[in-house]
Amino acid sequence: xxxxxxxxxxxxxxxxxxxxxxxxxxxxxxxxxxxxxxxxxxxxxxxxxxxxxxxxxxxxxxxxxxxxxxxxxxxxxxxxxxxxxxxxxxxxxxxxxxxxxxxxxxxxxxxxxxxxxxxxxxxxxxxxxxxxxxxxxxxxxxxxxxxxxxxxxxxxxxxxxxxxxxxxxxxxxxxxxxxxxxxxxxxxxxxxxxxxxxxxxxxxxxxxxxxxxxxxxxxxxxxxxxxxxxxxxxxxxxxxxxxxxxxxxxxxxxxxxxxxxxxxxxxxxxxxxxxxxxxxxxxxxxxxxxxxxxxxxxxxxxxxxxxxxxxxxxxxxxxxxxxxxxxxxxxxxxxxxxxx
Amino acid sequence: xxxxxxxxxxxxxxxxxxxxxxxxxxxxxxxxxxxxxxxxxxxxxxxxxxxxxxxxxxxxxxxxxxxxxxxxxxxxxxxxxxxxxxxxxxxxxxxxxxxxxxxxxxxxxxxxxxxxxxxxxxxxxxxxxxxxxxxxxxxxxxxxxxxxxxxxxxxxxxxxxxxxxxxxxxxxxxxxxxxxxxxxxxxxxxxxxxxxxxxxxxxxxxxxxxxxxxxxxxxxxxxxxxxxxxxxxxxxxxxxxxxxxxxxxxxxxxxxxxxxxxxxxxxxxxxxxxxxxxxxxxxxxxxxxxxxxxxxxxxxxxxxxxxxxxxxxxxxxxxxxxxxxxxxxxxxxxxxxxxx
DNA sequence: CTGAAAGCGCTTACAG
DNA sequence: CTGAAAGCGCTTACAG
Numbered sequence: 001x002x003x004x005x006x007x008x009x010x011x012x013x014x015x016x017x018x019x020x021x022x023x024x025x026x027x028x029x030x031x032x033x034x035x036x037x038x039x040x041x042x043x044x045x046x047x048x049x050x051x052x053x054x055x056x057x058x059x060x061x062x063x064x065x066x067x068x069x070x071x072x073x074x075x076x077x078x079x080x081x082x083x084x085x086x087x088x089x090x091x092x093x094x095x096x097x098x099x100x101x102x103x104x105x106x107x108x109x110x111x112x113x114x115x116x117x118x119x120x121x122x123x124x125x126x127x128x129x130x131x132x133x134x135x136x137x138x139x140x141x142x143x144x145x146x147x148x149x150x151x152x153x154x155x156x157x158x159x160x161x162x163x164x165x166x167x168x169x170x171x172x173x174x175x176x177x178x179x180x181x182x183x184x185x186x187x188x189x190x191x192x193x194x195x196x197x198x199x200x201x202x203x204x205x206x207x208x209x210x211x212x213x214x215x216x217x218x219x220x221x222x223x224x225x226x227x228x229x230x231x232x233x234x235x236x237x238x239x240x241x242x243x244x245x246x247x248x249x250x251x252x253x254x255x256x257x258x259x260x261x262x263x264x265x266x267x268x269x270x271x272x273x274x275x276x277x278x279x280x281x282x283x284x285x286x287x288x289x290x291x292x293x294x295x296x297x298x299x300x301x302x303x304x305x306x307x308x309x310x311x312x313x314x315x316x317x318x319x320x321x322x323x324x325x326x327x328x329x330x331x332x333x334x335x336x337x338x339x340x
Numbered sequence: 341x342x343x344x345x346x347x348x349x350x351x352x353x354x355x356x357x358x359x360x361x362x363x364x365x366x367x368x369x370x371x372x373x374x375x376x377x378x379x380x381x382x383x384x385x386x387x388x389x390x391x392x393x394x395x396x397x398x399x400x401x402x403x404x405x406x407x408x409x410x411x412x413x414x415x416x417x418x419x420x421x422x423x424x425x426x427x428x429x430x431x432x433x434x435x436x437x438x439x440x441x442x443x444x445x446x447x448x449x450x451x452x453x454x455x456x457x458x459x460x461x462x463x464x465x466x467x468x469x470x471x472x473x474x475x476x477x478x479x480x481x482x483x484x485x486x487x488x489x490x491x492x493x494x495x496x497x498x499x500x501x502x503x504x505x506x507x508x509x510x511x512x513x514x515x516x517x518x519x520x521x522x523x524x525x526x527x528x529x530x531x532x533x534x535x536x537x538x539x540x541x542x543x544x545x546x547x548x549x550x551x552x553x554x555x556x557x558x559x560x561x562x563x564x565x566x567x568x569x570x571x572x573x574x575x576x577x578x579x580x581x582x583x584x585x586x587x588x589x590x591x592x593x594x595x596x597x598x599x600x601x602x603x604x605x606x607x608x609x610x611x612x613x614x615x616x617x618x619x620x621x622x623x624x625x626x627x628x629x630x631x632x633x634x635x636x637x638x639x640x641x642x643x644x645x646x647x648x649x650x651x652x653x654x655x656x657x658x659x660x661x662x663x664x665x666x667x668x669x670x671x672x673x674x675x676x677x678x679x680x
Numbered sequence: 681c682t683g684a685a686a687g688c689g690c691t692t693a694c695a696g
Numbered sequence: 697c698t699g700a701a702a703g704c705g706c707t708t709a710c711a712g
Contacts (some may be wrong), residue, residue, distance in 0.1 A: 005456075005483065007705060018683045023707060033681060054459040055705035058398050059688050065437075073426070074419040083413055086440055095458055097405075098438045100426055116345075118435055119394040143345065256626060263628075286596060286626045288603075347689060358699045363691060371697060395689035399704055 006047040014043055026051070057119075065095045066309060067115035069125040071103045071151065076281050077298050078126070081150065084302020085124060092310050094121070103128040109136040116144060122309045127151040129224070130192060145312040149305040153194060159312070161305040161325045165195050168294045168329040169202025169248070172276045175292070175331055176246045177210050179338060181274055185218035185244035187233045187254050189225050196225075199250045199278065218244045225250065230257020238265065245273055246337075252277035252284050252293055259287055259336065275336040289335035301327050346387040354383055366391070397459075405435045406649060407455035409465040411443045411491065416621050417638050418466070421490065424642020425464060432650050434461070443468040449476040456484060462649045467491040469564070470532060485652040489645040493534060499652070501645040501665045505535050508634045508669040509542025509588070512616045515632075515671055516586045517550050519678060521614055525558035525584035527573045527594050529565050536565075539590045539618065558584045565590065570597020578605065585613055586677075592617035592624050592633055599627055599676065615676040629675035641667050 008019045008026075015022070017036070025032045025040035026049075043049075057063040066089055070078050082098065089096050097120060101108035108128045115123055122145035131137070134155045140146055141158060152160040176184050186203050189196035200219075207214055217240060222229040230249055234257065237244055249255035255277030259269060267273055269289050277284060280295035304325055312320050348359045348366075355362070357376070365372045365380035366389075397403040406429055410418050422438065429436050437460060441448040448468045455463055462485035471477070474495045480486055481498060492500040516524050526543050529536035540559075547554055557580060562569040570589055574597065577584055589595035595617030599609060607613055609629050617624060620635035644665055652660050 009705075019706080020684080020708080021682055023705095024682085027707090031681060036681080050453065050457045052459060052705055053457045054394070054398055054403060055688095056707075058394055058704090059706050059708090061688070063394060073423055074416060076414060076416070079414040079419060082438075083440060086413070086438070090439075095437050095454070096439075097435050098422075098426070099430075099436075100423060113390065114435070117390045117393045119392060283623065283626050286623050288628065349689075359690080360692080360700080361698055363689095364698090367691090373697060376697080392689055395704095396691080398688090399690050399692090401704070 006049040063119045065120045067097050067120035067123040069099045071128045073100045080298025081302040084299040085306045088303040088306035101128040122313045147309045159323045164326040165198030166202040169199035170206045173206035181246035183244045184246045187249040225254045227253045227257040230254035234258045234261040248276045252279050252281040270337045292334045292337040295330045346389040403459045405460045407437050407460035407463045409439045411468045413440045420638025421642040424639040425646045428643040428646035441468040461653045487649045499662045504666040505538035506542040509539035510546045513546035521586035523584045524586045527589040565594050567593045567597040570594030574598045574601040588616045592619050592621040610677045632674045632677040635670045
């Protein structure tokens with residue numbers, strides 16, 4: 001039931017001019033006389049003309065559509081990135097098609113393909129978990145500009161926008177050391193998670209630089225980190241003879257699980273055990289005590305990624321060069337590490 | 341730097357056939373011989389051919405793109421709806437363009453226009469707050485299928501998908517009455533919020549049917565409800581000589597604010613004052629006591645809305661008739677109203 | 681200053 | 697069973 005829209009042809013007929021002239025008049029081409037322009041614009045207005053961007057894009061081999069693929073659209077952090085992408089794209093005349101891979105590599109590959117078929121001008125992607133085989137992603141690189149954000153991979157040669165995971169974790173651990181903690185546990189993901197490994201590296205570096213011994217017993221990993229895993233691993237930590245005096249959970253949700261268990265056992269936070277999360281999710285101020293965490297500026301990540309992508313899309317030059325942009329994070333100190 | 345993709349023409353040239361034949365072969369047209377089909381498909385595969393959906397859509401006056409406009413993409417509930425829309429759309433061969441109106445009516449109007457220019461086949465929209473003048477939205481209805489979800493308006497004659505706000509609120513209040521509460525306050529938005537008014541109506545109906553007097557002193561409103569407003573209005577309620585014994589906040593975030601203030605004053609929840617929220621956001625299980633609230637199945641709302649829109653898009657018949665679909669909600673009883 | 685014509689990649693009614 | 701041709705709505709090099 002799509003209704004017919006006014007076309008250049010119709011305006012041309014009405015004014016007894018050619019479509020070429022109408023097109024030029026509406027685009028303010030210098031060749032066209034002011035009188036004609038006025039006349040054309042007036043009629044266009046009357047007929048409620050809106051250019052068919054689809055036809056335009058088709059003609060110009062450009063759709064002005066950017067494809068975005070994220071693992072999970074319901075994560076608050078992801079939505080702030082998407083918001084950044086939407087803002088930046090809109091301001092530069094691009095539309096955004098969003099897809100969710102549900103952390104499924106097969107789906108992710110399908111989506112890349114459909115995006116290509118749809119003629120998107122470029123793709124922004126955050127990798128789904130367990131993207132070990134990057135073959136399919138590499139193929140896309142041959143035909144389209146692609147930029148990775150947040151969940152990235154060094155196996156894919158393209159511009160990447162992410163936070164400084166390692167430094168962020170380093171700062172978090174240093175903060176714990178500064179408030180007097182000496183036995184700091186970490187709850188992380190398996191070694192296949194890029195971000196988790198980076199944060200773990202920051203953890204290790206901070207301990208080493210402060211001459212704190214590293215103890216494998218308080219380095220716990222899981223696949224697919226979440227509140228539940230945070231609870232389970234905290235129970236393990238509490239069962240140790242030699243308990244930690246601080247827990248660094250590499251996601252806020254895991255940290256929430258940690259706090260819930262500590263409270264259940266009436267363990268004082270942060271006096272007995274301090275807790276730090278990662279990402280400054282909205283949960284971090286709901287939980288009590290409020291959670292010390294690392295703020296990741298999603299909006300800036302989104303804007304930056306979109307900005308670089310559009311630059312690549314519009315680059316006449318083929319090889320604009322791949323960059324790795326690290327967005328700075330901020331440690332937000334709250335009650336879970338420091339009593340006010 | 342968009343790379344050239346293989347076209348029908350190129351395949352045709354390679355096989356010394358016409359593009360028509362190639363097109364038909366790839367689309368499994370019955371007229372084409374099996375031998376030809378095989379030959380064509382083999383070469384297509386080799387050349388990595390992917391049909392240009394853009395050209396296809398252009399030809400067929402159909403883009404297979406659905407436009408989605410939401411007030412705020414960072415709300416968890418909104419993302420679950422979007423996920424539903426994405427799933428349903430993908431399964432029926434549609435792509436989804438997402439825009440955020442930021443609760444700005446001007447932006448909303450612009451977005452409707454751009455979506456139209458982009459040739460979307462239809463639009464799914466949740467109205468931004470304060471959409472009092474619906475002129476612009478009505479105009480769209482003349483040229484495109486439009487379906488409203490969540491934030492709807494009875495001033496716009498189109499299919500609408502929303503929850504049964506009134507019944508949901510009614511059930512929530514009845515639950516409070518059942519656990520012995522007699523003086524139930526409500527924290528709501530101003531009368532311009534459609535959903536808020538519906539919930540308020542449910543509140544009033546429940547009280548009336550149970551012969552509980554209605555007291556304006558414990559009916560508090562605000563523009564733009566959030567945690568902060570929840571706190572402010574709770575302080576007002578606590579300052580009354582005759583305090584309420586239960587508070588129904590028409591959003592979870594306001595309910596979180598309520599709980600935070602009650603805890604600050606060491607008021608026992610639910611014994612002294614019970615609290616109910618609305619929407620079963622992820623916050624509702626983070627806060628302690630865990631929040632009794634109404635679960636809104638976002639995924640189903642999204643799927644249903646997308647489904648009806650696609651039906652309208654594909655309807656040969658012009659007037660498919662407008663429906664109002666009410667998605668059922670569930671009262672989730674937790675510790676803020678009932679001690680386990 | 682304006683127009684006729686070609687073309688973007690595809691589909692499809694018409695013809696053979 | 698296959699092909700030539702038109703056309704979707706626009707832009708633009710070429711011509712005048």
